[in-house]
Each structure stands twice: as C-alpha cells, then as structure tokens.
Amino acid sequence: MSTPAITVHRVGREAQPVVVIDGFAPDPDALRDVAIGATFGPATQHYPGIRAALPPSYLPSQLAVLADILGPMLGRSGAVDVIDASFSMVTTPPDQLEVRQRFPHCDAFGADRIALVHYLAPMGDGTAFFRHRSTGFETLDEERAPIFFGQLEAEIRYGGLPPARYVTGDTPLFERIFEVEARYNRALVYPSYLLHSGAIAPDAVLSSDPAFGRLTVTGFLSVG
16 A cells, blocks of 8 residues: 655645645545445535545544644644545536635634545546635634625625636636645645635536546544
C-alpha cells in the first residue's frame, strides 16, 4: 500500500490551510463499487444532490490518516470526531438551483470544524474558494456572519439575483482565490468556515448514477 502524498496550501490573504491528499484510500476501486451498489436519496442542508450511507469500514481507516494531518494543520492535539459523512453526488441542474446554491458558502462557523471531500469519479469537477469582494471576507465566524449576510442581502436587493448556475470563477460579488482540481482518490481537507463552492462546470455530467456522476465522499469533522 502506497503512502498518501500530502500538500498543504495557504490560501488567500487569511492564509487558511487547505490540504490535498493524493492516494487517500487504500482501495478506492472497492469503495467506488460499494457506492455503485448503494441506495441514494435526497440530500439535506441545501446540498444540490443526493447522498448514501458509507460502508462501516471507511471512517475508522481514514480517520487514522486524518488525525496525523489535522493536528499539525490546526495546532490541536485532540481527537478527530465525525459529525456527518456520506457518499454524495451533485445532481441538480443549474437552472433548478436555489438562490443560496448560486453563491459560495461555508459549512460551519466554528474554528474546530473541518470539511472533507474525497473524489471518487475518474473525471469530475473540483472545489473552489472565494473572497467576498465588498467585505474582504474569506472565512465566516459568528462575528462576521451577520455582516456578510447583511451585505449580501443588500447586494442582491440592489444588484439583482445571480444567474442560475454554479459559481466556478470570479463574479461581480466574489473573487475566486484558489481551486483544487478533482482527481481520482484525492481528498481535500479544509476549515469549514472557508467560503467555497463545488466548481461545477456548465457542461458537467450531473448523473444520479454513481458509475457516471460526480461521486464523492463528503464529511464534516471536529477536532478537539
């Protein structure tokens, strides 16, 4: 079994850590086979697609890899706990996106929360990170959130709604500051309060079949 290759990027003016791990799972083909045979259902929390349960063996084996990475990355020595994790696939056509799905977002405001994306499609779209132009925010915490959402509401009120599409690059309201390309068996780990979006191309295949769609594992973790 080969050792995963780890690259740490410091992103944007805030120099937040974004970690790329190539060769993340020891047997990605077997994991992909499980996903192809899994039963998917509608996702919650505004994820634009579907989700399915992971095999029981996935998290214990991968948490050992993540524990060695997340401690130094965040300067923490506590345990890594799983809040939620599943197979996930983006399936919502651009013209059916809710307004909030057309903007970069963050998943949590706490500094102890970590997001994981494990790419399991042979080809697919990656993940992009953004700066909100008018506030300069690249991350959102409890203090920044009311400022950000108030400003965004005003920008929508006076500038109109964004087009019905996934945000992949610069827009009038947001500047893309970094993008990670999707590669088979690559994992992406980053603080959940970073503004980000799946970089879903206009011509992306948004199939609900795991054999053809944008298959990933998405997880949300906490580090003590």
